[in-house]
Amino acid sequence: xxxxxxxxxxxxxxxxxxxxxxxxxxxxxxxxxxxxxxxxxxxxxxxxxxxxxxxxxxxxxxxxxxxxxxxxxxxxxxxxxxxxxxxxxxxxxxxxxxxxxxxxxxxxxxxxxxxxxxxxxxxxxxxxxxxxxxxxxxxxxxxxxxxxxxxxxxxxxxxxxxxxxxxxxxxxxxxxxxxxxxxxxxxxxxxxxxxxxxxxxxxxxxxxxxxxxxxxxxxxxxxxxxxxxxxxxxxxxxxxxxxxxxxxxxxxxxxxxxxxxxxxxxxxxxxxxxxxxxxxxxxxxxxxxxxxxxxxxxxxxxxxxxxxxxxxxxxxxxxxxxxxx
Amino acid sequence: xxxxxxxxxxxxxxxxxxxxxxxxxxxxxxxxxxxxxxxxxxxxxxxxxxxxxxxxxxxxxxxxxxxxxxxxxxxxxxxxxxxxxxxxxxxxxxxxxxxxxxxxxxxxxxxxxxxxxxxxxxxxxxxxxxxxxxxxxxxxxxxxxxxxxxxxxxxxxxxxxxxxxxxxxxxxxxxxxxxxxxxxxxxxxxxxxxxxxxxxxxxxxxxxxxxxxxxxxxxxxxxxxxxxxxxxxxxxxxxxxxxxxxxxxxxxxxxxxxxxxxxxxxxxxxxxxxxxxxxxxxxxxxxxxxxxxxxxxxxxxxxxxxxxxxxxxxxxxxxxxxxxxx
Numbered sequence: 001x002x003x004x005x006x007x008x009x010x011x012x013x014x015x016x017x018x019x020x021x022x023x024x025x026x027x028x029x030x031x032x033x034x035x036x037x038x039x040x041x042x043x044x045x046x047x048x049x050x051x052x053x054x055x056x057x058x059x060x061x062x063x064x065x066x067x068x069x070x071x072x073x074x075x076x077x078x079x080x081x082x083x084x085x086x087x088x089x090x091x092x093x094x095x096x097x098x099x100x101x102x103x104x105x106x107x108x109x110x111x112x113x114x115x116x117x118x119x120x121x122x123x124x125x126x127x128x129x130x131x132x133x134x135x136x137x138x139x140x141x142x143x144x145x146x147x148x149x150x151x152x153x154x155x156x157x158x159x160x161x162x163x164x165x166x167x168x169x170x171x172x173x174x175x176x177x178x179x180x181x182x183x184x185x186x187x188x189x190x191x192x193x194x195x196x197x198x199x200x201x202x203x204x205x206x207x208x209x210x211x212x213x214x215x216x217x218x219x220x221x222x223x224x225x226x227x228x229x230x231x232x233x234x235x236x237x238x239x240x241x242x243x244x245x246x247x248x249x250x251x252x253x254x255x256x257x258x259x260x261x262x263x264x265x266x267x268x269x270x271x272x273x274x275x276x277x278x279x280x281x282x283x284x285x286x287x288x289x290x291x292x293x294x295x296x297x298x299x300x301x302x303x304x305x306x307x308x309x310x311x312x313x314x315x316x317x318x319x320x321x322x323x324x325x
Numbered sequence: 326x327x328x329x330x331x332x333x334x335x336x337x338x339x340x341x342x343x344x345x346x347x348x349x350x351x352x353x354x355x356x357x358x359x360x361x362x363x364x365x366x367x368x369x370x371x372x373x374x375x376x377x378x379x380x381x382x383x384x385x386x387x388x389x390x391x392x393x394x395x396x397x398x399x400x401x402x403x404x405x406x407x408x409x410x411x412x413x414x415x416x417x418x419x420x421x422x423x424x425x426x427x428x429x430x431x432x433x434x435x436x437x438x439x440x441x442x443x444x445x446x447x448x449x450x451x452x453x454x455x456x457x458x459x460x461x462x463x464x465x466x467x468x469x470x471x472x473x474x475x476x477x478x479x480x481x482x483x484x485x486x487x488x489x490x491x492x493x494x495x496x497x498x499x500x501x502x503x504x505x506x507x508x509x510x511x512x513x514x515x516x517x518x519x520x521x522x523x524x525x526x527x528x529x530x531x532x533x534x535x536x537x538x539x540x541x542x543x544x545x546x547x548x549x550x551x552x553x554x555x556x557x558x559x560x561x562x563x564x565x566x567x568x569x570x571x572x573x574x575x576x577x578x579x580x581x582x583x584x585x586x587x588x589x590x591x592x593x594x595x596x597x598x599x600x601x602x603x604x605x606x607x608x609x610x611x612x613x614x615x616x617x618x619x620x621x622x623x624x625x626x627x628x629x630x631x632x633x634x635x636x637x638x639x640x641x642x643x644x645x646x647x648x649x650x651x
Contacts, residue, residue, distance in 0.1 A: 045513040159602055189376035190540055194584035194598050216514050219586025242590045260518035262547035263588045264570070270525070271547070273518035277483050 004033040004073075005210050006057070006178060011070035013049075013056045018064075024281045026052040026065065028234040031308070034227065036177070039204070039211040041225035041242070043218065043257070045278050049234040050214045054180045057212075058095060059087050075177065093123040096171035100183040102163035106155040112139075113151030116170050123174045138169040142199060161192035165199065172203055182214045197224060218261050222246065227314075230254050233279050233289035236308075240315040250317040252294050288320065296321060330534050331388070331502060332364040336397035338383050342607060355606050357383040359558035360397075362633075363551075365502065370528065370535040372549030372566070374542055374581065376603050379555040381538045385504045388536065389423055419449055422495035426507035428487035432479040438490055439475030445497045464493040467530075468523060485516035489523070496527065502534045509544060521548060542585045546570055551639075554578045557606055557614040560633055564640040574642045576619045613645065621646055 013027040027049045034040045042050045055061050057072055059079060072079040074095065079087070099105045107115060116135045120126045126134060132151075139147035142165040155163055164184065171179055181200070185193040201224065204211060213224055221228055221242065229239040230251065238251040249255040259272035276293040279285055285292050291301040298320065306320045337360055342353040358380040365371045373381040386392045388399060390406065399406045401417055409417055422445075425431040432441055442461050446452060452460070462472050468489040479487055488508065495503050508524065509517040521544065527533060539545045545552060545566075552569050554562045554577065562575040573579050576597075583597040599618045604610055610617050616626040625645050633643040 045515060161602055189603070190542070190584045191376060191580055191599055192602060195600075198598055217586065218514070219588065222587045222590045222592065225590075246589050246591075257514060260515055261588060262521070262543040264543050264546065264582065264585055265588070265592075268547075271518040271521055273522055274515040275519070277485065278513065278515070 003035075005036045005075060006034040007071075007073040008032050008053075008057075009071040009073070011053065011056060011072060012068050013052050013061065013065055014068050015062075015065045022282060025234050025284075026281060027056060029070070029308075030229075030231070030236045031070075032227070032229050032236065032239055034178075034210050034212065036210055037204070037208045038227060039213060039225045040227040040229060041213045041215060041221035042229045042231060043215060043221055044231035045216055047233075047278055047281060048231040050231050051182055053231070054097070054182060054212060054214055057180065058091055058097060060091070089123070092119045092176075093174040094176055095178045095180065096174075096176045098164075098167050098171050098179065098181040098184045100186050102160065102167045102187070103155065105167055106163060108155055111152055111154055112158075112166055116151070116166070116173055119170065119173050134173070138173055139166075141172075141203070142166065142169045144169075161188055161196065164188060164196055168196075168199065168203070172207065172209070175207060176209060178210045178212070180212045180214070183216070184213075185220070186217075200224070218257060230257070233284060234281060235289060235318060237290065237319070238315075238317040240312070244312065244315050248312070248315075250311050250315065250322060251290075251319050252296055252321070253290050288318070328367050329364045330367045330402065331536075332362075332398075332400040333384070333388075334362050334398040334400065336361045336384065336387060336399065337395045338380075338387055338392060339395045353607050356558050356609065357606060358387065358394075361553075361555070361558070361560055363553050363560065363563060365534050365536060366550070367501070367534055368528070368532045369550040370537055370548055372537045372539070372545035372552040373555055374539065374545050374552060375555035376540065378557070378603055378606060380558040380606075381555055382506060384555075385423070385506055385536060385538055388502075389421060389504060390418070415449070419445075419498045420500050421502045421504065422498065422500040423504040423506065424488070424491045424495050424508050427511050428479075428484055428491050429511075431491055432487055434479055436478075437475065438477050438479065438482075441479070441490060442475075442493045442497055445494060449498060460497070464496055467496065467527065468493045483516075484512050485519060488512060488516075488520055492520075492523065492527070496531070499531070500533070502536065504536045504538070506538045507540070508537070510539065510541060517544075524548065542581055543588075554581065557603065557609050559614060560641075560643065561615065562640075562642045562644075563633065564642075568637070568640050572640075574636065574640070574647060575615075575644050576621050576646070577615050580618075580620075613643075 009031050011027055011030045015024040015026055030053055044050045056067055067080055113135050116138055117131055120131055120134060135151055136147040139150060144150050185196055225242050228242050228245040230237050232253050238254045249258060256274045262271060274293050279289055287302045287304055288306050291297040301320050306318045308316050308318050309322050310316050311322050336358055338358040340355040340357055341351045342355060343349040344352045375381050387394050406417055439461050442464055443457050446457050446460060461475060465472055465474055470489055509520050537545060537548055549566045551565055553560045556577050562578045573582055580597045580599045583594055597620060601618045612627040612629055613631050616622050623645060631643045631645050633641045635641045636647050
């Protein structure tokens with residue numbers, strides 16, 4: 001296997017209250033690797049820690065959150081120990097991010113052209129004619145018609161799909177090696193979502209960048225990803241190549257997620273549903289966090305936290321069911 | 326065949342676009358719903374699918390009488406609802422309830438859950454307090470919440486539980502039709518299946534009819550008996566859920582299927598990615614509204630607007646590809 005581009009080792013990001021009395025383990029011991037040109041899907045429900053994981057990689061955490069343990073290796077360097085000015089050189093040029101709502105991530109007071117120019121000016125020192133040419137090229141790359149006109153327009157003059165493509169153009173402007181997309185298509189219509197996913201795939205093919213897709217939608221994972229990491233209550237409960245996840249899910253939660261989705265192709269009378277609610281992170285049950293909802297939970301699951309075990313090639317899970325075999 | 330509960334005939338809703346503040350001039354019309362007809366049978370679910378701006382929510386507002394139609398009829402149990410007077414109107418309003426997408430904004434944060442669910446009963450029925458209380462307890466049981474919930478406030482519940490509260494409120498007056506506007510899209514995946522199962526159970530238990538509005542094709546196929554695919558204020562295709570699943574005819578429906586996400590990485594689907602975006606309903610394209618994005622466009626498509634006509638039993642499509650037998 002090629003040297004991984006990104007490697008997380010036992011990452012722990014906790015939210016700590018100002019007096020240090022309350023601790024929420026938003027990310028608790030997450031490890032995975034991502035090779036150049038590959039796509040990793042991080043799947044989980046709200047509050048499972050998928051967004052905090054990606055914000056930890058970029059070190060853009062809110063004030064109360066702290067990386068209390070673990071390492072983040074990116075291109076041979078540990079991002080956890082980097083200083084803020086060093087991180088600033090990584091963000092926007094080496095690692096970039098696309099957020100869910102393009103209206104929130106674009107500044108309404110600046111033209112599209114100015115917003116695409118910013119990272120190019122800061123990271124690559126581009127100026128004048130070359131800068132304008134590059135902006136047009138990027139806009140053409142994300143299939144914005146008549147870029148000369150559009151670059152002088154403001155975000156409100158564009159549709160949701162176009163705005164999201166512009167955010168895409170900004171994020172690939174400095175030819176990053178890793179692109180993190182946090183629910184990039186949730187606010188888009190179905191046909192526009194299909195266009196956008198195809199565009200991201202094309203960009204990846206052209207530039208060979210690695211991507212992390214953060215999503216709660218198993219369908220996006222099936223369509224876009226090579227590797228999958230399933231998160232539940234701050235823990236990574238299963239990781240494997242995408243086909244392994246779909247064909248032989250090892251963790252009961254993964255299995256339930258796959259079965260809870262209605263299928264286009266055939267009619268099932270009833271959906272398999274997971275009873276109960278995701279747990280409160282500030283007040284986790286003892287043992288495996290999924291045990292209160294797990295149909296196969298045993299006594300041990302309610303007492304002890306399961307360790308990560310290898311169950312196949314590149315296939316890891318955190319479940320006591322696999323400990324016995 | 327079960328009886329028709331609600332029938333919509335050539336329903337239109339045009340919103341005027343005006344210019345000026347004092348002397349307003351109408352400079353255009355947004356044809357949000359433009360000639361839509363369908364019917365909902367008792368005990369069945371009608372699904373409306375389409376992208377934003379196709380008129381699915383406006384249709385539901387017209388049925389809920391939150392908007393008045395520009396023309397057309399909405400017939401409920403054989404009576405046009407626009408002709409209903411006082412008592413009959415109240416009966417109609419009680420018979421048609423709604424559950425909305427976002428349970429965080431559809432429940433008043435300052436009112437206790439018990440009062441939220443009881444409010445429709447208090448307003449509409451002169452019942453003694455004890456009976457209302459009993460009814461609320463019963464409703465909570467139907468939607469799978471504990472009876473202790475009555476004294477809590479909405480913020481003490483998760484998204485899925487709040488959606489259950491909204492469903493309990495909609496059920497409180499024994500309606501015959503519930504309009505579900507994107508009932509699960511704001512919920513987490515594992516909770517979605519719970520709510521979808523609950524909706525199916527309640528339908529069976531009480532013989533409810535649903536009008537389900539959603540953009541997620543798989544969810545609509547799963548829950549609906551009949552489905553109308555809407556595009557820019559018109560119905561492009563109307564078919565039973567099984568017919569639509571196996572034989573989508575309209576190019577737009579096919580594109581929606583193709584754009585829907587796969588359930589397995591090996592699932593191969595014909596790739597019809599339609600270019601462009603939904604045009605503005607202020608100025609819809611001539612002829613077939615879908616023709617600028619259609620991969621099978623013919624010369625006639627830009628000139629003549631296709632009408633919705635049956636191609637098989639219970640399967641109607643508005644497309645020139647299926648009109649001439651050649």
